[in-house]
Amino acid sequence: MAFFLIKKIFTMFKWLEKNLPKIVMAPAVGLIGWFVYGFVLWTLYISFTNSKILPKYELWGFGQYEKLWASRKWLISVDNLLVFTALFLIFCIVIGIILAIFLDQKIRAEGVLRTIYLYPMALSFIVTGTAWKWILNPTLGIQKMFIDWGFENFTFDWLVNREMAIYTIVIAGVWQSAGFVMALFLAGLRSVEDEIVKAAKIDGAGLFTVYWKILLPMMRPVFFTSFVILVHISIKSYDLIVALTQGGPGISTTMPALFMTQAAFHKSQVGLSAASAMMMFMAVAAVIIPYLYSELRRENAR
């Protein structure tokens, strides 16, 4: 009997030892499985119900999605998101590339400049939003500064202007993230071997040609990465809008992420908010899945 027990314990230990790596992995896989995949499916389910204040579980079909796309506020959110994403992408990438190329010219005090360009990434969007809200303040901010300098008719009221408020979010967003693109491109440029540039110069290529014809085309993966990350940031933009405009004036700067939390936690439209969350999820997935696929292929090819 005792022998039997010992043998049993022994085989148990053997089994444990053999499967230890998998056992160690289990919590992470379980947590992500439940809290990411399980929750996304849960949200998907809620989006098919007619939930108001609390989730209900009788299926209701696509009603929430129909309501969503008939909602003026949602359409404005999507419109704003498209405008914001386009401008945010263009400015971040253009500024990021310019700064990276210029910094790559054996600049004095490169370290200091780099630190300055990138420090906004260390701040939260709430801090950024608070600062820019003060700077863009129509009575005491930039407008007053220019008026005091003698430009008496200078007006800069974008923050409280329905048509222009969305651009203040672009200004603050670009301020926060352009340095990040710079860092990505600088790392990319530095990883190119010197011989390639030297050979091109011997062939008589000017600096402009070297960058435009040789180096930038080589940066295609960096473009791709920046694009994916910036689109991802912009679809998720929430904090910055809350801190800067709260979606206002009116609903002129509302965005999907803001729409989602407002519907869920202020307006008792849980089903509708789940539907909007699923739309955001699908938008991100449409960008991310091709990215992950190509990254994995690149890694496997290596």
Add this chain to the structure above:
Amino acid sequence: MQDNYQSSSYKELEQKSKYTNIFLRWFLYFVLILFASYFIFPLYVMVVTSLKTMEEIRQGTLLTWPSSLNFDSWLVAWGGRGYGAGDTFLRPYFWNSIKMVVPAVFFSTFIGAMTGYVLTKWRFRGDQWVFLFLLFGCFIPFQAILLPMARTLGTLGISNSVVGLVLVHTVYGIPFTTLFFRNYYISVPTELVKAARIDGAGFFKIFFKILLPISAPIIVVTVIWQFTQIWNDFLFGSTFSFGEAAPIQVALNNMVLSSTSVKEYNVDMASAIIAGIPTLIVYVLAGKYFIRGLTSGAVKG
């Protein structure tokens, strides 16, 4: 004669290109400094505004230097004015954030190290799929999990608490920490591990004796990344906590948005600096690791 002529023209040409070079150089620095001022401008304005009195703010412009270094608004932002209701200040929320960040960073980093270790050194069939499965968690928009999470925290009885936020941040940090450690350990030669296994070292011994001692750089990167992410989080903080359990970013936003009294921009700016200072210090002290975290295929969460 001919030679002379040619050489002088060559000299001229060289002179000309020298001038264009100098011009280009100046242009380069001009643009770089122009952008530097765009980036530094808000920080300068924040600091200067926080040191002024409201009277000075109304009279001067954004750029005016304060007449005296007046830290009163910092004290008000940090500790309040000493009257009861309606006196909001950051101190208790700052500690909330610390209480939330420390365990969340520790747990997520530890779990990430373990999964990264298994995924690279104890490979099993389908481990690539497991990695992809975890990696996708980096990218999901958190809006897609907010509703179930709110429900779950309620069921567990930890909604509106620091414990709840620690759980949330630990879980959604795992994909990032796993990515970091996996990408680091993959470059550690597997032979080392194999040799240790032949010598009879077990799973944990190999980790603690071989992998952990060489992991310092990636631990620093991961800890900085997680610290910055969690400290700066607003979405989870504002959704899953309110009132006394709120972390600092939520408190800052409430302070700035509160419209109870006359707007005090100097206190707002002091509050914003207080909320941003821990991550800024980390960035200045360990910028190299911060950037490494940012660029090593990571995504801003």
